[in-house]
Amino acid sequence: MFFWSVLFGVFLACLPGISSHPPTTTTTLPPPTFPPRPSCSGGFRTCKELKDAMGIDEDGIYHLRSTNGYEYQAYCDMTTDGGGWTLVASIHENNIQGRCTVDDLWSSQQGRQQTNGDGNWNNRVIFGTVEGATSEDYKNPGYYDDQIVRNIAVWHVPNIVRVPDWKDRAYLRYHTTNDYFARNNLYKVFEDNRLERNVNDLSCQKGTAIPITYDKGDNAVAQSMYGSLVQAETEPGYVTLRPVNRNGVPFAICSGVKIKDSSSACSFQHYCVGGGGFQSGDLARMCGDFNNLDGKGEGQAPGWIASSTLTDSSLLILYR
Structure with a gap:
């Protein structure tokens, strides 16, 4: 009887705007625009488990608990493609001209010659806040936690957008469907294949391209994020993990595209985000979370420059 009472209490607490404790007054107040969620820490590790x-x-924002018992707030998308998506990270470029300086947490804060960068793609360091995920880099325990993950979703949301407006203001949202991440997650992907420069292998490596399904936007929107020269060497409809350019520099994620089988340019620095941060010689000007998406690292032609829509947005990564 006690167990069912506790379970019922958790159920009430998890419903938006409902408390397991009765109100002490009959005064009726207008509901807030985005009501905070009470704790739902009944052992749920993911938004899917909770749903x-x-x-x-x-x-909205709910409480989750990691496998090791760490309780934290996470954003849950409970509606897209059946719901149950957990926000685990965001990649935000606060100063694309900074070149591996403060807050370049998904590359390097240690300058342009630090070979392995900060290593946050394959470590258990957490940073940022869920409500600030479009204003700063963000990573919670769900990113690396030992949980069942089958697919990821990526949202492109303009910077400094409030949580309730993320889905409406996002100009591109998509997810994978082929269960590529079964028994895996991004942490394990990059733990097994670290984002470290390999000076002994300078060949072009096109990475792992995973087909995507669009929840908002389409191939045309995905291509429009990039310049004409990038469009010529890429094919939309994919998310690509860990490609390596001809300087032996690996990158974390290429959003919305893969390099064409026929292409040999391998200019991933112009359309991929994150990495180890290391760039040698003149390429050091490309260092940062958004690498050389602005096209200014080498004084490149306009065809290499990503749209301001992309560079002025954050990439939100969700698991399910």
């Missing part, structure tokens, strides 16, 4: 157990169908 499956409690039947929640409203997007």
